[in-house]
Every structure is written in C-alpha cells, then in structure tokens.
Amino acid sequence: MRDDDKQFDLVKRKTRLENLIHKYNTEGQVKFIIEHSGGDFTDYKVEDKRYKETLAKITSELQKIARVQILDRDYISNYIFAKDDIVVAVGQDGLVANTLKYLDNQPLIGVNPDPMRFDGVLLPFKPDDVELIVKEVFNNNRSFKEITLAKATLNDGQSLLGVNDIFIGQKTHVSAQYILNQNDKNERQSSSGIIVSTGLGSTGWFKSILAGASKISTGCSGREVRLRQREEFKWNSDFLYYTVREPYPSKWTSDTMVFGKIDKTNSLKIQSLMPENGVIFSDGVEEDYIEFNSGNEAVISIADHKGLLIV
Template structure:
C-alpha cells in the first residue's frame, strides 16, 4: 500500500441528534422549544453537534491531503458501491461501525471516536489526532487488524441478509413466533418471542442481556460465555427467547452454537408479520412468513477493523 492515490478514503458520518430533531420539527427554534418545554438541556444537543461537525472537518482536511476522498452519510450505505481499494473511516458511535462493516467486503475500517468524553467507544480505538498516523500505517501495511465473523440469513425464496452483531428472527410486534427449528440433527416446533443469533462481535451486547436474565431466573452466577467470545471465531450462538412449552411446542433446542458443520434452519409457521432483521435495524428486514425456510450460517465475507 505504498501509493496512496490508488486508494480512496471513504468517510462515513451520521446525523447528530440535533439534525434529527430539526428533521422532525422543521426548524431548530421549534426543536429547542420542544426540548426546553420538557426540561431538557438544549445546549447539550448544540455542543454535541458543533463538536461532531468540527471533527468531520478535521477528518476531511486530513484525508484530502492524503488521497482521493468521498464523504458518505450512513443512510446511503445500502446503495453505495464500494471499491476493493477503498479504506473506510467512520466517525461516530459503536453502532456506526457495525452498520458500516455490514456493507463492506473485507475493506479495512478505521473507527474514530469524535467525543471520548461522551462516548466510551468500545469499537472506537482512535481519536481524531491519530487519524493521519493510522492511515499512513494502513497504507504501508503496518496496522494491526482484527477479523470479524459475520452471520448470514438466506431464505428459500432468494432473500439474504448479513449481520455484524446479531440477527433477530421472530414476530414484527409483541406476539408469539411459531416455527420449526432444526439444528444438530434434531428438530422441534416452537412458540417463542423470537430467536437471537449473535456473532462474536455482538456477543457482549444483546446476547449478554439474555444470559443475565437466564442466570437471574435460574439463580446462577456464572456462565462460560459471560464476556462473550472472540470476534474472529468461526461460530455463532443462537438463543430462543421465552420458549413456551405446550402439547405441540417444545423447549429442548433453545441454546447452541452454529458452526460451518452445524447451521441453523428455521421454517416459519406464521401467516403474517414474521421478520428477520439484523443489528437492531428493524426497517431493513426479510419477510419470514409461512412457506419461508431460513438457513442461518457463517457468512463467507468477513469484516476488518483496524486496531
């Protein structure tokens, strides 16, 4: 990676809370009135927005001086055509990193924490002052990189969805999901509030809340997967939420590992409102209604996060 101009730097940004409020209320004065009427400090929104814009400007100046540059808003990610030679830089919270990785095919991602005083940034190893140095090291092939295993859902009608953190399979609303689950040579008809399939990258998130709830109900204190598992592991972990035992539905296949040799298969028994979505983005989903069979497995593509 010694010739910078053969590469393109893609800076992925997101809207601030202030920008989202202006979209909702049309103007900042109206949004400010709404906040202050509800005893919320509007100045905090302004401070966050102003600092974020400064960080974006700093990143733009740095990247434009190093090579070809493109700025991309998060909402455009699903339709953007990335090049194999792109180097992607995100400025935002942890969620922006996950959202971005899902649409890449092995391009390296450099994650910048725009406001360390506000965000812990478990997935944001760098601050804006380190950007030039880490880009230079990446171009020279001297940056350390962590590989991230993705989950993939494929259906018998040709739908496909990747997940960086987790997949949810279940009902669109707060009702029961009904499906036939097949895994590790066994199958079972189940009724539950849905299934979570976690990657190693997402195993310290939603997956941990499920484990904590199960331990609390069972009166336990420890589980081998407390703290999650490695990002690069060739495995996923599925958990059935609130399985209901009855004459026709079982609860014996509610927790297990998905490996290349043991995918998970789910056949919907829901006439309507069945969905599969990933990484908490409910608006981008696959339909999972009667007649749909979904296979959950490890994706062929992987993410690359510079650390």
C-alpha cells in the same frame, strides 16, 4: 503526494439535533420541545458542533492523501464499496457495526468523535490519531482484527449479514411461530424470537440474555446461579450461538432447543409459520429487514468472509 487512484469512504451519521430537526422542521421548534420537557438543549448543540468540526478536520486530512467520498449511514446499504477503498467511520459503535456488514475485506477505521461522551469499544482512535493511522493503513503498515459475521439466507435467495447479532421473529410484540432444525432434530416453537450472536456481539444482547437467565435461575432456585458461554467467545471465533427468547411450551410447541451453537459444519435452519409480519434484521436496525413469512426457510450460518477492523 496525493494519490487520486485511491479513495477513502468516510461514513458519518446524523447527530441527535439533526434527527430532531428532520422530525420537527426547525431548530427553534426542537429547542422549545427539549426545554419544555426539562431537557438541556445546549448539550445537543455542543454535541452537534463538535461532531461537525471533527468531520471537517478528518475530511481535510484524508483529502491530502487520496480522494474522499462522504457517505451518510442511511445510504451505505445501497453503496458499492470498491475493492481497494479504505473506510473510515466517525460515530458511535453502532455505526461501525452497521458499516462492517456491507464491506467485503475493505479495512475499516473506527474514530471516536467525542471520547468524553462515547465509550467507543469499536472506536479505538481519536480524531487527532487519524492522520497517522490512515497513512499507516494506506501503506499496509497497520494491523487489524478479524470479525466473524453471521449470515441469514432465505430460500428465495435473499440474504442478510449481522456483525453483532441477527434477530428472527415478529415485527410486533406477539409470538413468533416457526420450526427449528439442527443436527437432524426438528422442533416447532412459539417464542418472542431467536437471537443469533457473534463473538463481537457477546458483550451486547447475548450478555444480557445470559444475565437475565442467571437472575431468573437464582430467583427460582434460591441459590446464586452464574451462567456464561462454555468457551471463550472471541471476535473472530468460528462459531455463533443462538438463543430462543421466552419459549412457550404447549400441546403444539416445545422448548428443548432454546440454546445452541452454530459453526461451519452445523448451520441452523428455521421454517417460518407466520402468515405475516415475520422479519429478520441485524444489529438492531429494524428498518433494514427481510420478510420472513410462511413459505420462507432461513439458513443461519457463518458468513464466507470476515470484517477487518483496524486496531
């Protein structure tokens, strides 16, 4: 029996083909551009068809259980999720991450629409699993993993959450200027920006930073150097790590505070010295940023709530 007092929020994304049609106006024009450059247009068509068929199948199954609201990822930042909603994200890992940061204790089910195409670390379920999984979640009979989120709060009241990571720096490829403050230590820096990583993001940007530092150290020292975080960095870890990218030491800037830990009693403060183009964004979504220019101070901390990912 369908329960119309409950609602599923089904979050979808545009396929590669849909994004290209939006850019070039027609499917025929997209086909010409892809094939003219030596690409396989058929692959775009197959992916698009499979994704839309999966969405239709999942929508039909959800509608048998409760009401369904379909949301495009472009609009989730402006959508108010009800407290009792159950959220289903159908897409790649990035869609799950970008959805989690707009939720407040609503459970999220990640569905891999094309397991042959996508690895889906955050997408444990296949389309055929959905009917069983959503019924178990609906009846509170399914377990979940807690995901620690990072939070950036400005002195003007603006804030932003990060599921994988938060970037603080310049919008363009020029040096960011700022002052770091932690544990009563201040340091003026010039760098390519600061990355704040969560446990969930430890296999992403954070991992690549450690790999790069390891290879550079190996090349400079002439012996193999392997770097890793000093303790296990789980998805629900009650701490974050910050790393400074390409710090530049000079008469006015230093490079001693380039890696550190943020926890519940030890936040990181950053004062912007950038007259323009300073930004803070999360999870690789550069378009969804808050300005971080001279006069702004950001406090980087652990978010008050955790994301809930159904497993």
